[in-house]
Amino acid sequence: MLDVMEQVGAAAWRGKMALLRGDWVEFGRLMVENHRLVEEMMTYCGLPGGAGEVNNALIWAALEAGALGAKLTGAGGGGSVFALARPGCEEELVEALRAAASEAGLEHARVWRAHVDRDGLQTETAD
Numbered sequence: 001m002l003d004v005m006e007q008v009g010a011a012a013w014r015g016k017m018a019l020l021r022g023d024w025v026e027f028g029r030l031m032v033e034n035h036r037l038v039e040e041m042m043t044y045c046g047l048p049g050g051a052g053e054v055n056n057a058l059i060w061a062a063l064e065a066g067a068l069g070a071k072l073t074g075a076g077g078g079g080s081v082f083a084l085a086r087p088g089c090e091e092e093l094v095e096a097l098r099a100a101a102s103e104a105g106l107e108h109a110r111v112w113r114a115h116v117d118r119d120g121l122q123t124e125t126a127d
Contacts, residue, residue: 004037004040004041004044008034008037008041011030011033011034018030024068024084028067028069029069031070031071032069032070034071035071039051039056052079054104054106055080055081057104058081058101059083061096061097062081062093062096064096065096065097066086066089066092067093068085083097094111
């Protein structure tokens with residue numbers, strides 16, 4: 001278990017460096033590596049389905065749809081995943097995830113398309 005957590009930490013550090021370089025392909029690869037390690041750890045701990053069958057199904061659907069990387073968010077079991085789309089392929093990834101969620105029987109699932117805005121977060125108030 002400690003060995004796996006050391007590998008998670010090392011992958012996170014390499015991921016930070018990939019982000020700073022703007023290397024999205026490497027960052028995506030490290031997302032997948034992180035998920036593989038988390039899956040290994042959760043399976044070792046005896047959790048049925050490791051990181052969760054639905055989480056894994058959505059992650060594989062994202063990767064099959066061309067995502068650069070995908071992984072669960074948080075500690076698993078919550079049904080939230082994050083996928084990094086190839087630039088210009090965001091809508092295709094959103095549709096693939098919606099289809100995968102529907103196929104998994106998740107009629108209340110939501111897929112959000114987030115993006116980074118150079119102006120940062122802005123709020124508007126109603127007058």
